[in-house]
Amino acid sequence: MDLLIENVQRVVTLNALKVELFKKFWEVRDLKKGEYLLYQGQVCRYDAFVLSGSLKGYFVNPTSYKEEVAFFAIEDWWATDLDSFHNMLPSMLNIQALEKTQVLQITKERFETLLCELPELERYFRVILQSYANALLKRIYLRNAISAKERYTKFLEQYPTINQKIPQYMIASYLGMSAEMLSKIRSGSA
């Protein structure tokens, strides 16, 4: 729980009373390696913050039936299908634990109550979403602007720990390149 509180306090200040109130809204959930936080087609009932471990958000390509990685969520990050959570729509994503993982989760109803009781959190979530939207926009244009090799280098900078943990084909999918291309880059032949 401390990790989430620190994350929030980086943006807004909560006094001790408010921190106690804040804590009551969240429940801890433990996931085994391979366990699903969300299945594609289900409504995403929880917003989740990663305390430890890591998850991937992915969908199955309806044409090729291949898995396509939309995001990785590691410690101190959020793992949610925003559209599904906020609009109660079927999710386009699966979210699955890549290893033993612990998250804090909150339902939509409780999320709305939390924001009513601690309206200063609107600012926190606004700032978080700003960074997130910005990261997504960067990803869209970097995909066009820089080479596969540079994209991989940037990925290693952004996710230094995840590279060891997960199969290369998932990283290739996330980076929008073939597994063969990634293998060439890693071996230094591309």
Added chain:
Amino acid sequence: MDLLIENVQRVVTLNALKVELFKKFWEVRDLKKGEYLLYQGQVCRYDAFVLSGSLKGYFVNPTSYKEEVAFFAIEDWWATDLDSFHNMLPSMLNIQALEKTQVLQITKERFETLLCELPELERYFRVILQSYANALLKRIYLRNAISAKERYTKFLEQYPTINQKIPQYMIASYLGMSAEMLSKIRSGSA
């Protein structure tokens, strides 16, 4: 101005006094066709809301020197480089008017004052950013999941008016396909 106020009131309620206060923070800016709201490399000094007309956000690909379209902003939408505006960093984007365009703009300093004076706007911007982040995420995975033809069909649904106004090569760039492919789709031969 009314268009922005209606947009805000869809999310949060402002009474007449607050509406008057809100109005004071914005200035109208008129752009001619081809005029720039922002140049790549400059710090984005204004957040801007489009009252009429349309703009494109684009960058010049450092490898191919080709123009790559990151977004289109039409009436009732926002047109900003978020990262540059909020973190005072050089922008990765150019934002240019595609036609005679009118925007409402606000500086970062005034934006922060506005949020202090009307903190209920934190919620408005949080909700706007949620939709925006979601649209970006969808764009990332639709690019992998659906065919070029379907992407173009979805584009026409999303931007019914813009298709008439702008050169096809810009639409192709936005959709991540070649101009030749788009031309085939439009002629019905793809």
